[in-house]
Each structure stands twice: as C-alpha cells, then as structure tokens.
Amino acid sequence: MHPYYPTPWRGIEGDLSTIPNSANSERRKQQLHARILIADDEPRARASLKELLRFTGHEITLAESGREAIELLNSNNFDLILLDLNMPDLNGHKVMEHIDQYTIDCDIVVISGEATFDHASLALRNGAKDFLRKPYQPEELLRTIDNTLDHRRLKIENKQISQRLNESESLHKFIVNNSPDMIYLLDQEGRFAFINDRVEGLLGYDAKEIIGQHFSKLIFEEDINQANYTFNERRTGDRATRSTELRLNCKINDGPRYFESRTVPIELSSIGIYSVDEDNQKSFIGTYGVARDITERKQAEELIKYQLHHDLLTNLPNRTLFRDRLNMAMAHSKRTGKKLVVMYLDMDRFKIINDSLGHYVGDELLKLVGQRLRSELREADTLARVGGDEFNLLIPEINDIQDARNLAEKILRLTAEPFLIKNEEIFISFSIGISVYPTDGDTKDSLIKHADIAMYKVKNSGKNGYAFYSDRMKSHFAASLDIENGLRKAISTDELCLYYQPQYNTMEEKIVGVEALVRWQHPDKGIIQPNEFINVAEESGLIVPLGEWVMRKACQDMQRWQTEENISLSLSVNISVQQLEMDQFVSKTLAIIKRHNLDRNVLELEITEHAIMQDMEKAIDTLSRLSHRGIRIAIDDFGTGYSSLGYLQSLPINTLKMDRSFVEGIKSKGDNSIVTAIISMARGLNLDLIAEGVESQTQVDQLNSAGCHLAQGFFYSRPLPEDEFLKMVKSQPNSIN
Ligand code: C2E
Ligand code: MG
Ligand code: MG
Numbered sequence: 055m056h057p058y059y060p061t062p063w064r065g066i067e068g069d070l071s072t073i074p075n076s077a078n079s080e081r082r083k084q085q086l087h088a089r090i091l092i093a094d095d096e097p098r099a100r101a102s103l104k105e106l107l108r109f110t111g112h113e114i115t116l117a118e119s120g121r122e123a124i125e126l127l128n129s130n131n132f133d134l135i136l137l138d139l140n141m142p143d144l145n146g147h148k149v150m151e152h153i154d155q156y157t158i159d160c161d162i163v164v165i166s167g168e169a170t171f172d173h174a175s176l177a178l179r180n181g182a183k184d185f186l187r188k189p190y191q192p193e194e195l196l197r198t199i200d201n202t203l204d205h206r207r208l209k210i211e212n213k214q215i216s217q218r219l220n221e222s223e224s225l226h227k228f229i230v231n232n233s234p235d236m237i238y239l240l241d242q243e244g245r246f247a248f249i250n251d252r253v254e255g256l257l258g259y260d261a262k263e264i265i266g267q268h269f270s271k272l273i274f275e276e277d278i279n280q281a282n283y284t285f286n287e288r289r290t291g292d293r294a295t296r297s298t299e300l301r302l303n304c305k306i307n308d309g310p311r312y313f314e315s316r317t318v319p320i321e322l323s324s325i326g327i328y329s330v331d332e333d334n335q336k337s338f339i340g341t342y343g344v345a346r347d348i349t350e351r352k353q354a355e356e357l358i359k360y361q362l363h364h365d366l367l368t369n370l371p372n373r374t375l376f377r378d379r380l381n382m383a384m385a386h387s388k389r390t391g392k393k394l395v396v397m398y399l400d401m402d403r404f405k406i407i408n409d410s411l412g413h414y415v416g417d418e419l420l421k422l423v424g425q426r427l428r429s430e431l432r433e434a435d436t437l438a439r440v441g442g443d444e445f446n447l448l449i450p451e452i453n454d455i456q457d458a459r460n461l462a463e464k465i466l467r468l469t470a471e472p473f474l475i476k477n478e479e480i481f482i483s484f485s486i487g488i489s490v491y492p493t494d495g496d497t498k499d500s501l502i503k504h505a506d507i508a509m510y511k512v513k514n515s516g517k518n519g520y521a522f523y524s525d526r527m528k529s530h531f532a533a534s535l536d537i538e539n540g541l542r543k544a545i546s547t548d549e550l551c552l553y554y555q556p557q558y559n560t561m562e563e564k565i566v567g568v569e570a571l572v573r574w575q576h577p578d579k580g581i582i583q584p585n586e587f588i589n590v591a592e593e594s595g596l597i598v599p600l601g602e603w604v605m606r607k608a609c610q611d612m613q614r615w616q617t618e619e620n621i622s623l624s625l626s627v628n629i630s631v632q633q634l635e636m637d638q639f640v641s642k643t644l645a646i647i648k649r650h651n652l653d654r655n656v657l658e659l660e661i662t663e664h665a666i667m668q669d670m671e672k673a674i675d676t677l678s679r680l681s682h683r684g685i686r687i688a689i690d691d692f693g694t695g696y697s698s699l700g701y702l703q704s705l706p707i708n709t710l711k712m713d714r715s716f717v718e719g720i721k722s723k724g725d726n727s728i729v730t731a732i733i734s735m736a737r738g739l740n741l742d743l744i745a746e747g748v749e750s751q752t753q754v755d756q757l758n759s760a761g762c763h764l765a766q767g768f769f770y771s772r773p774l775p776e777d778e779f780l781k782m783v784k785s786q787p788n789s790i791n
Contacts (some may be wrong), residue, residue, distance in 0.1 A: 088203050089113045089131060091160070093123035093149065096136040099188070103136060103165075106192050107199075119693040120144025124152050132160045133206060134199065137182070139166035139173060165190060233344075235322070239327075240341040244269050244286040247340060256318055257304035258346055258377045274301035274317045286341050287324035294325040299348065303652065307487055319352045320345040327666055348649050367417055368424035376438035376446050380498045383450035386657065390451070395458045397447040398487040398505035402517040403715055404443030406693035410731035419482070427467055446502065454488065455522075462486050462520035478675040478727045481719045483518035485509050494523045504528075515586070517715055529644070537590040540576070543597050550573050553606050553773035556628070556782065557744060559765045560754050565783055567624035569660070569766065570608040571773045572600070588630075598629045604628070605646055609657070611776060613650035624657045626688065631665035635672055640679045647685075654684035659707060662690045666701065674704060681706035691746070693732060702739055710736050712762070714747025720756045733761050 063079050090112045094100045100116050107114055115130070117123035118143045128363040135153075141239065146164060151159060164177040169187040169699035170549075177185050182413035183202045185296040188196060201631070230237055231251040239248040249264045264272070277300045284295040307657040324343035380396065387394045391636025401423070408416030420443070427445070428437055436448040447465075452458055465486060486653040495501040508523040539719030541749070544550055550572055555565035574582040608627050615621040633639055646739040647654055659680065666689070667693035677687050688709035689702075693716055712732055736743035745757050757765060771782060 057637050068148060069626050072475055072716060076738070087111050087113065088206075089115070090115060090199070091115050091123060091126055091130075091132045091135040093117040093120065093135060093141070093146070094165070095119055095141040095143075096669050097137070099165075103195075105553065106195065110196070110199075120146065120149050125151050127153065127158050133736050134161045134163065134202060135539055136199075137162055137164050139164055139168050139177065143326040147176065147180060148170075150177070150182065154181050161206050163198055163202055165195070175190075187378075190198055214485035223677055234346070236345040236347075238269075238341075238343050238345070238740065240269055240286050240343070242338055242340055246343075246479055256320075256345075257302055258655065266377055272302045274303055277301050282323060285343065287343065288326040288330070288338055290326050294323070296323050298322045300345075302345070307604065319348050321348045322346075328668065335587075355552070355600040368439050369694055370428065370445075371438040373438060373446070373679075376436055376440060377498055377502075379436045380501065383448060383490055384496075384498065384501075385659070386450065392451045392453070392748055393455075394491045395447075395449040395452055395461075395466075396491070396501045396505045396786070397449070397458075397462065397520075398489075398502065398509040400485050400509050400513065401443035401445075401469075401485045402513075403762040404482070404734070406716075407482070407728060410728060410735060411478075411480070412670070415475050415480070417489060419473055419480055422473045422475070423469060423482070425609050426471075427465060430468055436559070446505075458490065458522075459520075462488060466516075466520065480727060483719075485517045486520035487523060487666075489521060489523040497550075514589075518718075524541050537587050538594045538596065541591055541594075541600070543598065544574055544576075544605055549577065550600070550603060550607075551575050551775070552604065552611065552778035553775055554611075555766055555773035556771050557624075557764060558778065559763055560758050560765050560772050561763045565623060566764070567626060567658070567785060568779065569606060569626040569628075569773075570611075574635070592630055593633060595632060596634050598636060601630055601633045602642065604641065607648040609646050612652060612656065615780065616652070619709055619784070621778060622782070623655075623782075624658055625652075626660050628690065629658045629665075631661075631673075633668070634661065634665065634676045639676060640683075643680065643685065644683060646730075655686055658686040658688050660688045660690040661710065663692065666705065670701065681708075688742075688744075693728075700739075701781055708737075709742040709744060711766075712743060712745045714767075717745050717747050717749075717753055717757070717767070720753045726756055728762060729757070729762075732759050737761065 062579055077670075079133050090107065091116060092100055092101070092103045095118060097118075100118070103115050104116065115126060115132070117126055121144050123135065123137070124144070126132075135149075137146045137149055139617075146166065150162060151162075152158075153162065157296070162180075162182040163184045163186065164174075164182045165186045165188060165234060166173060166177070174185045183205070186198060218472075224349075233250060233252060236252040236256055237248075237250045238246055238253075245266055245268050246264045249261050251261055253259050253264055257273075269285050270278060270281070273285060279298055280298070284298045285300065287295045289295070297320070299319060300322055301319050304316055304318060322343060322345050324341055326338060327340050327342050329339050330336050363378075364370065365371060365372045383394050393479045404416070404419075407419060420439070424437070424439060427447075431437055431447070434450050436446075436450075438446045438448075440446045442537045449458065449461065469482055469484050472481050487505040487507065489501045489504040489508065491501055494504045497741055504523040504527075508521045510526055512519045512521045533588075543595045551574075553571045553573050554568045555571060556565040557737050558564065559566045559571060572584050574584075574587055577583050587595070587618075591600050608625055612625045615623070636642075637689055643657075643659075644654075647657060659677075661673075661677070666677075681687055686708040687706055688708055688711055689705075690711045691713045692710040693713045710732070712729070716732065720729060731745060742764065743762050744766060745753070745762050745763035746766055748754055748765040748769045753767075754765060754769060757763075769780060774782065
C-alpha cells in the first residue's frame with residue numbers, strides 16, 4: 055500500500071493495510087446490494103421476508119434457528135441481520151450477545167412478536183438498530199432496512215474519511231520524524247514549539263523534553279553568539295540562514311545511551327515565519343529550521359587536516375606542522391626570554407637497512423623509532439618526521455644547555471637499543487645536530503639549517519653522536535680558503551705523503567692488499583688528516599692534481615716493493631668524483647700503470663657510492679672503460695649512500711668495502727643482521743667484500759663466521775708510513791721474504 059515506507063507505517067499507525075482503500079469504499083457505496091441474514095424459526099415468516107426483499111437487490115441468506123444464525127455470522131460477512139427474538143434453541147438476545155461479544159460488524163434489526171417495552175428496550179440496549187413488531191407493515195420494514203443500511207453506509211464513509219485524514223497526517227508526521235535532519239519550530243521567544251523525533255537519535259533528548267525549552271539549551275556554549283543570529287532566525291528569503299555550522303549539546307549521559315562526544319556538529323538552515331493579517335501586516339511568529347548532522351563530514355575534514363600536518367607512516371607531525379610549532383615556540387620564547395632547542399636527527403645507514411632488509415622492515419623501523427622517541431619526550435616537545443630517515447625535534451623551553459645535551463645523549467642511548475622487527479634485532483644509530491634559540495638563529499629557517507649543519511658535522515666525523523651548532527662550522531668557508539691556498543702549495547712542494555693500511559685475509563691472517571691514504575705534512579701544523587682537507591680539495595678542484603699525485607706515488611711505491619722487496623699485493627687508491635669526470639682520467643691512469651710496469655689488475659680504484667650517484671652515466675662510462683682494461687673497481691664506504699642499490703648491477707664492480715659503521719655495530723653474537731644482509735648481497739652479486747674499520751677480535755670472528763674474510767682496520771694496523779708498513783709486511787710469519 056505504501057511501498058516506500060512499509061515498516062514505519064505500521065510502527066506509527068498500526069497495520070494500515072487493513073484500512074479500506076478507495077477500491078473497497080466503492081463497494082460500500084453500492085449499499086443497495088447489502089448482504090442480509092434473516093433469522094427466524096418460523097418458515098412462513100422467513101419466506102415472507104425473503105419474498106418482500108426479493109426486488110431490493112440485496113443478497114439474502116436464511117437461518118432457521120439462533121444457532122444457525124451464529125454459525126452463519128461466524129463464517130460470513132453480513133451488513134444486516136433481521137432477527138427474531140423468540141426462537142426455541144437460542145433466542146435473539148443470545149444472538150445479539152454473541153454479535154456483541156465477538157464484535158461482529160453487522161447491524162441488527164429485531165423483528166419480534168414480543169412487543170413489550172422491556173423486550174424492545176433490552177433489544178435496543180443489546181445493540182439492535184431498530185425494533186419491529188410482528189406483524190409489520192411491509193413499507194415500514196423496507197424503510198427500516200433502508201434507514202439502517204443508509205446509516206451503516208454513512209458510518210463507513212465517515213470512518214474512511216477520518217482514516218484518510220489520519221493517513222495523510224501520519225504521512226507528514228512520518229516524513230518529518232524520519233527525516234535524516236532535525237526539524238524544529240521556535241516560537242517568538244525562541245522556545246521550541248515543535249521538534250521532530252530526530253533529536254533523540256542526534257542528541258539523546260526525547261522530543262517532549264525539548265518542547266517549551268529555550269533553544270539555547272541545545273547550543274554548545276562557544277557557539278551561542280553565532281546561534282543567536284541564526285538558530286532563531288527572523289529573516290526570510292535570501293537573507294535567511296543557509297548552511298551555517300554550529301555545535302549542539304548532547305544530553306548529559308545519564309541513561310543507557312552513550313554518546314561518544316558531547317557535541318554534534320550541524321549545518322543549519324533556518325528561516326523566519328510570519329503571519330499576515332487582513333491589513334497585510336506581517337507579524338513574526340517564530341522560526342523554522344533544519345539542522346543536518348555533519349559529523350561524518352567534519353571527521354573527513356579533520357582527517358584531511360591531520361593528513362596535511364602529519365606523516366602517515368609514523369603518525370608524527372610533518373615538516374609543515376613542525377615549522378608552525380617552531381614559530382609559536384619562538385614567539386613564546388621571545389616573551390619569556392627562555393631558550394628553545396631544535397634538534398636535527400638523521401638515522402645513520404637507514405638506506406642500507408631499507409635496501410637490504412626490505413621496505414617493510416624500513417617502514418617498521420621508522421615507526422618504532424618514532425614511537426620509542428615519542429614515548430620518552432614531554433607532551434610539549436614536538437617530534438616530526440621531515441624526510442626519509444630525518445626527524446626534527448623541538449624542545450620549546452629549556453633552562454640550561456645541559457638539558458639539551460642530556461636529551462641528545464638520552465636519544466642516542468634509546469636508539470642504540472635494538473629494534474625487534476620480524477624477530478630480528480636491528481641496531482641503528484643517529485647523528486644529531488642541535489641549534490639553540492636565540493643564539494644560533496632568530497628565524498625558523500636559520501635554526502633548522504644550523505641544526506642541519508651541525509648534524510652533517512656529526513655525520514662527517516663518524517656518525518652516531520651529537521653536536522651543537524657553532525659559528526665555527528659556518529666559518530668553515532673562511533677556513534677552507536686557507537686550506538685551499540696551503541694545499542695548492544703543498545702539491546707542488548711535495549708536502550703530501552702517503553700512509554699505507556694493510557688489508558687482511560682474515561682466514562689466513564695474511565696481508566693481501568694495501569690502501570694508500572694521503573696525508574699532508576704541514577710545515578707548521580704537522581701531519582694533517584685527509585678529513586680536514588679532502589673536502590676543500592674537492593670543492594676547489596684541487597683534488598684532480600692531488601689525486602694524480604697519489605696515484606703516481608702509490609704506483610711508484612708499489613713498483614719498488616715489487617722489484618726491490620718482492621712484495622706482491624693489490625693496491626687500493628681512492629678516487630674522487632671530479633677525477634672520474636676528467637676526460638683523460640682513463641688514459642692517464644693507464645699511462646701511470648704502464649710507466650711503473652704494473653699489472654693492471656694490481657690496481658683497485660675506490661670510489662664512494664656518493665661519487666657514483668653524482669653523475670651515474672659518466673661514472674658507468676668511465677668505470678667500464680677502466681674495467682675493460684683490467685683495472686679493478688671497489689665501492690668505498692658501502693652502505694652509507696642514500697640511493698637504491700639497484701645501481702650495483704649496472705656497474706663493473708669487483709669489490710664492496712663495507713663501511714666502518716656496520717662493523718662498529720658488531721658487538722656480540724646475533725646482532726649483525728645488516729652485516730649478514732650485505733654479505734649475502736655481495737655473494738649474490740659475486741663481488742669481493744672487505745670490511746673496513748675492524749677494531750676487535752670479536753668483529754673479526756663475527757665477520758669470518760658470517761662469511762666475510764677480508765678486513766682492514768686498526769685491529770690489524772693503522773695506516774702507516776711506507777717504511778713501517780714494509781716492516782710489517784716483511785715481518786709476517788708467512789711472508790714471502
Ligand atoms: P676511506 O677511503 O674510507 O679510508 C678509510 C679511513 O678509515 C681512513 O681514514 C682510515 O685511517 C680509517 N680507518 C681505517 N681503519 C680504521 C679503524 O679500524 N677504525 C677507525 N676509526 N678508522 C679506521 P683516513 O686515512 O683519515 O682517510 C679518510 C678518508 O679520506 C678516506 O676514507 C678517503 O675517503 C679519503 N682519502 C684518503 N686518501 C685519499 C686520497 O688519496 N684521495 C681521495 N680522493 N680521498 C682520500
Ligand atoms: Mg678508501
Ligand atoms: Mg672507506
């Protein structure tokens with residue numbers, strides 16, 4: 055009947071399908087064709103009644119007794135019964151009682167020989183519509199029947215009309231109450247005159263509780279000012295409220311119902327309602343409003359806002375939010391005069407973990423690092439992930455620089471504890487640069503940049519530590535000018551020299567190779583380590599003549615060792631990217647080897663991942679040409695680069711030099727998963743692998759048992775001047791000499 059609202063209809067009004075619809079009301083209008091039951095024990099009386107009614111068009115059924123009448127009434131629908139009172143088995147009163155008891159919808163006209171007043175009145179009280187005394191006048195009988203049936207028809211029609219009215223009212227009520235929106239009417243004073251049932255689902259109030267209340271009861275305190283202009287809107291037309299956002303209060307939870315939040319965000323449209331009198335005068339009578347629940351939209355907006363300000367992997371704030379917070383913290387510091395601290399944290403060797411153990415492990419590691427650090431920080435501190443393996447930390451207020459130092463040490467301690475991923479313990483370390491407001495910068499950019507510079511300082515001096523920014527780091531540039539001039543002179547005046555560090559086969563405990571490492575013998579400052587001048591040499595281009603000098607000198611020394619000392623070792627020489635980029639690099643190298651009469655495969659050129667990445671194509675080209683001519687290529691400081699390891703396949707490489715930092719991580723059994731990964735990677739690519747920076751027997755043993763049998767490091771020997779190095783080689787138990 056109401057296909058769109060089948061269930062709620064019944065809920066509201068009972069089963070409306072029983073209400074006569076327009077089709078059966080048609081039937082009722084043809085009242086002439088009523089179904090009439092005649093109940094009389096006298097055959098003649100029945101026959102004459104039947105005869106009398108023959109032409110009325112009604113459908114006539116006869117019952118010979120009270121009992122039969124009841125049976126027929128039970129199983130058929132009759133509009134009217136013509137009932138004799140005096141029947142032997144069950145009299146007319148009993149039949150009427152039955153009709154009443156079972157609320158059978160059938161009008162009763164009693165026709166009886168018992169014409170006493172008592173009988174008549176009893177019959178009428180029992181529900182008879184009329185009483186006729188036998189013998190009756192046929193016209194009287196017909197008129198009585200017509201009247202009764204007319205009444206009956208009117209009654210049914212009335213019922214139908216009122217049911218239709220109910221139906222339409224229910225429909226509106228239904229539509230209003232089942233609206234997904236909250237609909238309300240306010241009176242002139244702003245009190246609820248109507249509110250639909252949605253208020254219960256939305257705010258937990260029964261509509262009845264709200265009627266008569268002032269609207270402010272429902273408005274969240276902070277929004278009351280805005281609501282005063284909109285919720286009880288007086289304007290109409292275009293100026294009325296449309297799509298304004300407000301928050302409504304939920305009912306304080308005192309029952310079984312639980313509302314997750316105390317307010318519900320809604321979008322409101324409201325309009326003033328006016329009545330117009332005969333003089334066309336409008337007067338305000340209240341407000342009609344519709345409030346739509348926008349919780350989901352708000353949540354989506356919140357999510358988007360969250361995503362804009364957070365790193366989705368670690369759920370930490372991102373760079374944008376970090377900078378916001380830094381701005382606020384600086385403003386606060388300016389007022390309070392207190393210091394604030396920015397730390398730049400960069401995970402050492404993250405790339406290698408990511409590439410060797412897979413991105414899943416890499417991601418998990420970042421998450422765990424974030425969680426571990428976050429859980430140890432104060433609420434007010436902001437830890438943000440600002441890049442792949444880079445985190446920024448803001449400490450908005452410190453009393454003492456020592457606090458920052460303590461915190462940096464704490465972070466290093468915390469992150470030195472292994473991280474358990476897929477049942478493997480992963481060991482990592484961090485390089486941390488620290489800048490302090492206001493001493494190290496008064497803008498957010500300068501603070502972050504200076505922390506970054508300090509972090510790089512840590513990276514360059516062996517990682518796994520922290521450093522405060524100092525202006526000296528910035529004056530690095532000025533210092534580098536000095537170095538540049540000095541170095542230029544050094545190359546031409548032979549102030550450079552080479553130290554040699556042996557490379558061991560750890561199984562045989564035998565020196566198999568040597569790395570040439572440059573030193574600068576400064577006339578005033580003594581021996582200067584390459585860390586202090588290689589960068590400047592690279593920046594100034596001096597690395598090219600310097601590198602050439604190293605190559606000549608190393609080859610010259612090797613030639614002498616071979617011929618005079620009968621020593622045969624492989625010779626590693628470090629190469630910078632500028633050298634690789636030089637057009638004549640290949641020809642010059644070949645010429646030097648030739649001049650010193652060396653086998654080409656004696657020379658192994660060490661080049662860092664970093665250098666290769668700077669110009670991959672050029673590097674591949676140059677290294678391939680060298681490799682074709684038999685010169686060996688090694689990747690130095692392997693694992694510290696930031697790029698993917700896919701490049702390994704496209705390069706003509708012979709050896710990987712596992713960076714010192716990995717070897718450093720080997721402390722005891724079971725914590726060398728990255729080392730193992732590098733070893734199996736080298737094996738898979740069929741490359742030699744040498745461990746750099748081996749400093750202890752444990753490391754040698756662990757490397758050996760993991761399958762890496764070449765090593766170089768202080769455990770065996772520091773880089774030595776030529777004569778000392780030669781002494782060492784010759785003193786080997788199984789020395790060739
Ligand atoms: P590198 O090529 O990775 O050289 C290894 C560095 O690690 C050397 O530092 C060496 O002294 C140091 N080392 C070796 N074993 C250990 C150990 O067990 N523990 C520790 N803590 N350190 C160890 P050095 O000689 O100061 O050289 C530093 C870097 O300077 C070299 O790193 C290399 O990149 C660069 N370098 C040195 N000589 C040259 C050169 O002739 N040309 C170029 N382009 N770069 C050079
Ligand atoms: Mg090297
Ligand atoms: Mg190295």
